[in-house]
Amino acid sequence: MRQLATMVGISNPYLSQIENGLRAPSEQVLDSIARSLGLSPEDLRAAEEEDTGSDLRVAIKADRSLTAAQRRALVEVYDAMLAANKAKAEG
Structure with missing residues (x-):
């Protein structure tokens, strides 16, 4: 989690809040997370909608x-x- 947060340029607590559904990420943060995970932003959005x-x-x-x-x-x-x-x- 810490490594991903660093790669994305956000704090670890903020990433944890996103993961736990406490905060909704901005489009820019969502795109950065997707790229850091080697996914397209569309794939990540589809997974989020499915969840x-x-x-x-x-x-x-x-x-x-x-x-x-x-x-x-x-x-x-x-x-x-x-x-x-x-x-x-x-x-």
Whole structure:
């Protein structure tokens, strides 16, 4: 995270806030992050839009009564359950 923040030219706390959905990056910052990760800005925007597609994910990320770590853990558990259900349905 620190290395990416340095490459992008933003602070580590600001990058962490972006990652946790607490702050929305400007177009310039989003473009810099994408280039630093070797992605096109369009690919990163598509991933961002895909991630916010679930009402539950949006609700979890918006719940400020939870810590950032708790919100991240809940989203990870939710994603794991969806993946398990998908694998079961396919297999």
